Amino acid sequence: MADGTSVPADLMGRAMSRARRSNGMQKFMRNRSTIAFLMALPLILLIFCLVLYPAVYAIYLAMLNKRMTQFVWFDNFVYLLNRNTFRLVIFQSCLFAVTAVILKALLGFMLAHLMHNISGRNQRIWRGLLLVPWVIPLALSTLTWWWMFDPSYSAFNWLLNRIGLDSVPWLGVGWTARACTILVNVWFGTPFFMIMYMAALKSVPEQLYEAADIDGASRLQKLFFVTLPMMRNIISITVLFSLIVTFADFDIVRILTAGGPQDMTHVFATYAFQVGIQSGDIPLGASISLFMLPILAVAAYFVLRGVNKRTQEIAA
Numbered sequence: 001m002a003d004g005t006s007v008p009a010d011l012m013g014r015a016m017s018r019a020r021r022s023n024g025m026q027k028f029m030r031n032r033s034t035i036a037f038l039m040a041l042p043l044i045l046l047i048f049c050l051v052l053y054p055a056v057y058a059i060y061l062a063m064l065n066k067r068m069t070q071f072v073w074f075d076n077f078v079y080l081l082n083r084n085t086f087r088l089v090i091f092q093s094c095l096f097a098v099t100a101v102i103l104k105a106l107l108g109f110m111l112a113h114l115m116h117n118i119s120g121r122n123q124r125i126w127r128g129l130l131l132v133p134w135v136i137p138l139a140l141s142t143l144t145w146w147w148m149f150d151p152s153y154s155a156f157n158w159l160l161n162r163i164g165l166d167s168v169p170w171l172g173v174g175w176t177a178r179a180c181t182i183l184v185n186v187w188f189g190t191p192f193f194m195i196m197y198m199a200a201l202k203s204v205p206e207q208l209y210e211a212a213d214i215d216g217a218s219r220l221q222k223l224f225f226v227t228l229p230m231m232r233n234i235i236s237i238t239v240l241f242s243l244i245v246t247f248a249d250f251d252i253v254r255i256l257t258a259g260g261p262q263d264m265t266h267v268f269a270t271y272a273f274q275v276g277i278q279s280g281d282i283p284l285g286a287s288i289s290l291f292m293l294p295i296l297a298v299a300a301y302f303v304l305r306g307v308n309k310r311t312q313e314i315a316a
Contacts, residue, residue, distance in 0.1 A: 061286040068283060076287040085263050086271070090291070092178065093267040096253075097246040100185040105239055107186065108193020115194065116201045127198075134191035142255040145184045146171075149256065174264035177257050181265055184252050189245075193238060200234040201227070233307050240303040247292050268292050 065072045080086045115127055133141065148155045149170035157167040171177045204227060212222045228235075250269040253259065259266035259274060266274070268288055276285015 058286045058290060061283050062290050064283040066281050066283060072283075076284050077291075080284070080287060080291070085266075086288070088263060089266045089268065089271045089288075092265060093247060093292075094295070095178070096182060096185070096249070096265075096267055097243055100182050100189065100246050101239055101242050103182070103186045104189045104193050104242060105235070107190045109197050109235075111190065111194040112197035112201055115198055127195075130194060131191045133188050138188055138251045139255065141188065142184060142252050145180075145187075146256050149180055171257050172261055174261055177261060177265050181253050181256055184256065185246060185249060188252070189242060192242065196234060196238045197231065200231045204230045233310055236303050236307050240300060243299055244296055247296060 061068070062076055063071050063073050065075075111130060115123055115130070118126060147153065151157070151167070151169055151172060154167070154170065156170065160167060169176065170180050208226050208230070209222060212226055217225070247267070248269055249267060250273070253265055253267050253270045254273070257265040259270050263271075268291060272285045272288040275288060276282050279285075
């Protein structure tokens with residue numbers, strides 16, 4: 001230095017090290033992905049506490065015996081697959097979910113097209129009215145449906161009797177009860193499909209329809225060659241989300257039929273509740289609930305693979 005003194009080498013090294021750490025920290029905090037991760041960290045922790053931990057704990061419970069004193073590994077799953085009632089639950093769950101999702105998708109698509117072609121204030125009014133089934137708490141609306149299906153005070157049977165027809169045991173016969181549970185689920189879930197498809201329709205460029213008009217395409221041709229190709233990804237994601245929610249449906253079946261008659265309307269959620277909570281066999285109930293996982297995992301794999309493939313094609 002100018003006055004003849006010198007700075008010790010160790011002090012100089014520590015100062016340089018602190019400067020490098022400070023620069024590195026500043027670069028780290030300026031990284032967009034780092035900021036995004038830090039902002040999403042509370043949500044990640046919440047998901048871990050409310051979703052991941054219960055899922056891992058359910059797997060642990062499913063491998064215990066009824067008294068929860070020792071591991072039996074996969075014996076609970078083998079026991080369930082050997083029961084006719086559980087095989088009926090698998091069939092009913094798949095029938096309930098797949099049928100309801102297909103009907104919701106079709107009705108939602110038709111309603112979205114109708115709403116899309118209505119302009120101005122009228123569209124807002126009709127859209128609000130059609131969203132009412134989705135806004136009302138499901139348990140309350142299902143109780144209303146239960147009253148309309150009730151064998152003694154059924155509103156539907158009253159109408160049938162007024163026109164000279166016999167009463168129908170809506171919730172007392174297997175296939176009729178299945179149809180009723182599917183109907184209520186479709187009534188509740190169709191507005192969700194409608195609002196998602198309306199958003200997708202608004203994102204389709206008008207230039208594509210104008211080009212199709214110039215080429216002389218009919219309305220049906222524009223639907224199949226313009227609208228549907230542009231909406232395939234949103235249709236796939238919506239169907240997958242609804243399939244997951246419908247498979248886990250509990251309120252509708254529990255309130256309408258409680259799984260009857262003769263266990264013909266049970267789905268995974270209601271049967272797991274009956275076995276695990278009402279019968280006191282928690283490990284077996286956890287095993288029932290976990291049977292949804294491989295079915296939904298396969299569906300998610302194929303749907304998301306198709307979405308990813310179409311996204312890459314568009315990007316290319």
